[in-house]
Amino acid sequence: MxxxxxxxxxxxxxxxxxxxxxxxxxxxxxxxxxxxxxxxxxxKRPQEASIKEIVWKNSLAVLPFKDLSQKQDLEIFCEGMTDDIVNRLASISGLKVVSLASTRQYKSQDKPLRKIGEELKVRHILEGSIQMEGDYIRVNVNLNDVINGFSLWSKRYEMTLKSYFQIEDDIADSVSRELQLQIVEADDSPLKKREPESFEAYKAYQEARLKEEKYRFFRRPEDFEASLRRFKQAIEEEPGYCLAYWGLGNLYESRFVRENRPEDFDLMSKYYRRSFELNPGLAETNLGMGWVYFYLEEMEVSSKYFRRAIEINPASAQVNFEVGSFLRSLGLYSAALKYYLRSIELDPLSLRTYLNSADCYFYVGKYQEACQLLLNALALSPENPRSHLGLVRNYLMMGNYELAEKELNSAQSLGADPSLTRRHRAWLLAARGEKEMALSLIKPGDKLYGYDLTSILARTGKTGEAITNIEIGIAIGFKEVKDFLYSYPFLNTNPFYASLRKDPQFKELLLREKRKYQLKLKKFKYL
The missing domain is CATH 1.10.287 (Helix Hairpins)
Structure with missing residues (x-):
């Protein structure tokens, strides 16, 4: 100047x-x-820098530790030690560590290590076993190179239960040295602080997690109550145990999503916030805060927590899955796929990740890619009706009605929700031009703003009704299903909406949603 x-x-x-x-x-x-x-x-502002791609320098799977005790009552310790070692090793830069969720299936299988390595796409496998006598614990571990077929390292530990976490540290350190990688972790790091002082608190936490997983899968109230009781016992044993609070947040979040009860949201928020206060440096506690602000519809704040979680632990299957789910819920399907596909790398036997990834491909009009993922899901779980219904939708979009009907019949025979199969049957009839039959299958109480029903209305010539219900879906979707419905890519690629695209009202709607979509891309480009 x-x-x-x-x-x-x-x-x-x-x-x-x-x-x-x-x-x-x-x-x-x-x-x-x-x-x-x-x-x-x-x-560049820190929040505008994109998350870097990971280059794997090595790969490893930790098989579930075996219970060699006479009473066979050490499942909690075996599960906990396996999970803890996975978490420690996942902090090593460049090391791909397969999630426990994928390795758990080998717990009762007697497969050659080379075959397991091929299935999980890893070069190294860590095996272990646990025995206990009173307050003493004996742990045997063996690190194998499954390609060359030899053992790289093995060790036996015999210590008191007070040294339980020290054993885990030593195993992780030894593995990292053998793989010529380095764990950078100070004694006061957030990862170290996740460990409780009380072993009883740790045991209660591990039992609570197992019950929580059962509740998510089976939706049984007794599993919810059992998990709740053990999480609270963990906190009673150690009031500063942040992961126990995080677990309570997860438990209430899973019920809130299903039942939409405000009191569940309040408790979810309370426990997630408390876990973050106790340890803001953990990926898990940042994920919790991300979901708190997501449900409050404060998406920019929410995204900062999800970004922090992926920065802390980019090699976690769970973190990648949840960041992908956040982006999918926003309607940013291509961005979500980046994280979902990485999650599949880290957890290659996760059914839900294949299904969610297939949904994303479906919403952007990549039906062949969606079908491939759904076929992979069926290879993992042949009797899962959701995979068959996913194939129905994609085959309908591709115009392959014969295959769509075949998959629909399979889903029905496997006990899929009757209302879902009925609506998919109506969708198939509409696609074939059987308008009256299709419309007769729509019943009072059906949510007309659903993707299936607006597609049926559009194909049967009910343009005004289709557009009206798309507008309703956009307006109330988040409140009803915790997703932002009718993102621009789906509106623009769904072949069933071809007739709508000539309508001036739909053109205006499409332009508006395109602008919203582009704004979201700009706001969340750093994820």
């Missing part, structure tokens, strides 16, 4: 003769402005 002021004054007061400064000073100004502009463009 000083240079500009001086040049302005000089140029006005000295009109006779051409001075060097008249050329030199503007040139300096120009160079300064260019330099400033360059520096400004190089400076």
């Amino acid at each position: 000083t240079l500009f002021w001086r040049w302005s004054r000089t140029s006005r007061s000295r009109r006779r003769g051409l001075k060097l400064e008249i050329i030199f000073i503007p040139l300096v100004i120009l160079m300064t402005l260019m330099a400033d502009s360059y520096l400004f463009l190089q400076i």
Whole structure:
């Protein structure tokens, strides 16, 4: 500014003769402005930098530790030690560690290690076993190179239960040395602080987690109550146990999503916030806060917590799955796929990740890719009706009605929800041009704003009703199903909406949703 002021004054007061400064000073100004502009463009706000892709330097699976006790009553310890070692090893930069959710299925199988390595796509496998006598614990571990077929390292530990967590640390350190990788972790790191002082608290927490998983899968109230009781006992044993509070948050979140009870949200929020207060440096506690603000519809705040979780633990299958789920709920399906597909790498036997990834491909019109993931899901669980119904939808979009009917019959024979199979049957009839039959299958009480029913209405010529219910879905979708319905990619690619695209009202709706979609892409591009 000083240079500009001086040049302005000089140029006005000295009109006779051409001075060097008249050329030199503007040139300096120009160079300064260019330099400033360059520096400004190089400076990026931290939240705008994209999450980096991971380059795997090595790969490992930790098989469930075996219970070698006479009473066979050490399941909690075996599960807990396996999970803890996975978490420690996942903190090693460049090491792909397969989730316990995928390795758990090998607990009762007697497969060759080479075959397990092929199925999980890893080079190394860590095996272990646990025995206990009174307050003493004996742990045997063996690290194998499954490609070359030999053992890299093995060790036996015999210590008191007070040294339980020290054993886990030593195993993780030894594995990292053998793989020529490094764990960077101080004694006061957030990962160390996740460990409770009380072993009884740890035991109660592990039991509560197992019950919580059963509740999520079977939806049985008795599993909810058993999990709740053990989480609270863990906290009674150790009031500062942050993961126990996080577990309570997860438990109430799972029921809130299903039943939409405000009191469940309040308790979910209370426990997630408390876990974060106790340890804000854990990926888990940041995930919890992300969901609190998501359900409050404060998406930009929510996204910062999800970003922090992925920064803390980018090699966690769970973290990648939850960040993907956040983006999917926003309607940012392509962005979600980045995290879902990485989650599949880390948890290759996770049915829910294949299904959610297939949904994302479906919503962006990539039906072949969706079908491939659904077939993978069926290979994991042949009798899962959701996979068959997913194939029905994709085959309908592709115009392959014969395969759609075959998959629909399979879903029905496997006990799929009758209301779902009825609506999918109506969708198939509408696609085949059997309008009256299709419309006759729509019953009072059906949510007309659903994707299936708006597709049926559009195909049967009920343009006004279809558009009205799409608008309703956009308006109330988040409140009803915790997702933002009718994101632009789905509206733009769904072939059943072809007739709607000629309608001026739909054109206006499509343009509005495109603008919203582009704004979301800009806001959340750093994820």
